[in-house]
Amino acid sequence: MLRHAVVRFPAAFKRINVIRGGCVAQCSPCRSLEIHRHSHARVMTSAAAALSSSFQDKRDTGNTRAVVLLALSLIAGVGGIRTASPAQTEAGATDAGVKEIEYTKADVQAHKTIETGVWVTYKDGVYDITKFAENHPGGNKILMAAGGAVEPYWNLYAVHKDPEVQETIKEILGELRIGTLKHSPEDEKEVDLDDPYAHEPERHPAFKINTLKPFNAEPPGALLVDSFVTPNALFFKRNHLPVPDVKEEDYLLEVAVEGGKSFKLSLEDLKRDFPHHTVTATMQCAGNRRTLIHEVKHVKGLSWTGFAISNAEWTGVKLRDVLLWAGVPEEYERLGLAHVHFIGLDKDISNQTYEASIPINKAVDPRGDVLLAFAMNGEPIPRDHGYPVRAVVPGIVGARNVKWVGKVVASKSESQGFWQQRDYKNFSPSTDWDNVDFDSAPAIQDMPIQSAIATVEGGLEGEEEGGPLTIKGYAYSGGGRGVARVDVSIDGGKTWEPATIKEGGWKHGDYSRSWTWALWEHFVPEEKLEGLTEADICVKATDTSYNVQPESIEAYWNLRGVLANCWARQKVALRKVAA
Template identity: 35%
Template sequence: MNMWDKRDDMVVHEREPFNAEPPRTGLAGQLRTPLDTFYSRNHGPIPDPDPDTWRLAVDGLVERPLDLSLADLRERFPATEVTATLQCAGNRRTGLIEVRDIPGEAAWGSGATSTATFGGVRLADLLAAAGLKDGAAHIAFTGMDVSPLPDPPERYGGSITTGKALRPEVLLAWSMNGRPLPRVHGAPLRVVVPGWIGARSVKWLTRVTARAAPSDNYFQATAYRILPPGTTSEQAGPDAGISLGPIALNCDILRPDDGARVPAGQTSVSGYALAGDERTVTRVDVSADGGESWTQAVLDPPREPGLWQLWRTVLDLPPGEATITARAWDSTGALMPESPRHLWNPKGYANNSWARVRVTAEGHHATR
């Protein structure tokens, strides 16, 4: 394993800051992602805070500002757990890069999505203790990590709506899969916002601020936005384009891997589907001929908001090359868009086009 206790076959996009994803098949067939496999997305050097001196401030539009230690959090508020899927806004960026190059952005594949059981306290309980004032429409978070991307450099931050912040699934977490939260994942405390892009689940949390407007942090006001056509990242100023929040409906094929050689005939195909915020996935279709015909997959029922739903099916593959395609529908009746060509944007965010893997089926095609 590397210095952050990740598996040896992680795809490392950058070592400083550390950005890495597991191979697609590393996510297959399990509801929860092992800690050594969970993707890592960072914007600056990873902090090394002292849990004994760490403090959390809750301020802004509140009646009773709070200043809390880890012991305070554990003693004053009930502990709870939530199993949630986190997904980077740049997940599947490689599909957009195939349409047109995206300079300066990491070529994330399908592995920037992972699921864990997080333990901690509900953000809503802290906000109730602080007492939100009228007009507190947004809850902003500030981390300890300093990113060199803004000019001048600043601490990482972002915000979510107060309506989302008060949902019971939104946590301030100190554990992950039953173990203390790893440093690389935000210890001693991080935000977990199920159903929203991973960028809003701020790590190494030091401050929660109730505000009338969204955070003016660089990563809320300027980054993580889908820019208008013809606008470059250099041209875009604060508040340009669409600010990303809830995750777009998405699904992916986790097994077989892209480029795999499989026996001809009955072939198991499996993956995940995810619908952001309060939506659920209602159907996954899978095709063995690039979308000419479809088979409805067996789909796990929804369990918690913001948690992926695993799916599986069996396809009959004749010998030769084949393109396996998957698409999902959500509880609003929305369908994933067919092509990444219609989704390309200058930062390469939110590719939720149909998932595709190309395989080669070998051997005799046994029919039944």
């Protein structure tokens, strides 16, 4: 068979347009003896390369769209040169009328690396983007889509939805189409109606999945630190039980005061009767970075690498307003009230629901900003994140931000639920399952200062050029404490420089209401790398209470593997730079 599409490059591009064929060896999953000829168009011009490089250096997110457009235009050769039209590429046949090769999902999934070739699907088309990936204006993040559909990734970045960009993208894809996606019986989901997880929502393919049932997954760090507000589709997922299938029309929130009355509110009541507030707040799982604790001595718990944290704009009503309306006095102490419980609608097989509580001070404080939220980044809260209503408790560990809240209780005592009393606590390194006294430790509420490295770019071994290093990541502290500073070392902690806080972080005068993470970036100029073969990168953040991260994890090992907040470290081999 022949390449399916007529590729028309402008004259200037032709000399670098290499058509390669004979990939039988590479395409083992195709299990066909036919020789496929894929498009491996090297379309980088020096202009586009310079542009791409300037895009990297400027790190100008505000101007992304213009740069993307220009880069895409250059790559696609827009400017009077005709390329394959969308009609040609989406119709399942070339303009020469040749029927396309059909590929299964498995075929596509087998093409995830530069070595095997990078394939993606868009609608029913299969595309070989191996060479285009190098020139993607958004960098190599496109490789995350390798072996699957590109739509979920485009959904993450508004730029792809721009009609002009869409047009250009389709033009480029036209050049790279290699076949049609074949619907195979194996693609059909087998639904076991007895499985409590039979009705889980769809999830973004980028997630690194920790467990499927319940679904627990973190996004790739590179995507996470790309935006201050995490897109809903990428927000880390921590489910303790199957996702309940709640219908808005059936939903009733019970609000009760111990020793007082109990009320039921529909979602409409909640939205109509209380003022709406929007709070940007970061949520983190207590087990974030647990992989470090596993390395010392294995513990029970999900192996979060460092991205079980995300940031969103939550909209809802203030829990304070609902509680005062329900009869909780500002001076709640006189009724002996001390905690507020959230009971979820998610149930285990014995019908036990998830539940947790927070100190009532946090709930009633007019500046505590606790929400019963119904929207996340301007959309109804997705099912995985608590549709239709979840508790959003800024500054407090994810486990108390109860999803699918069915009941709120102002109580004299702390929740006696498993996750409040027998989990999410931290102990001395000498405490293990044979001698643990769970009652001796406080339930985790707010959290210590934390940071992680998400990406290290430039100057690395294996790269064609040396150049400076750019290190990016996040930092976060609980309890409303802002991130005051992030220090970065490239010599294993001997010397430190403060990183640049790009967004979030400490605001003058605010010591108690910093609910978000800070995204930081650190630039190491080439001259500082001279003579080095390795950078031993260390990162430590400091919050506004000047709490710090400890150097290593050993002395903070704990049997539940929670609150791993030692320095973030990564060793990278550097490309040797000519003196």
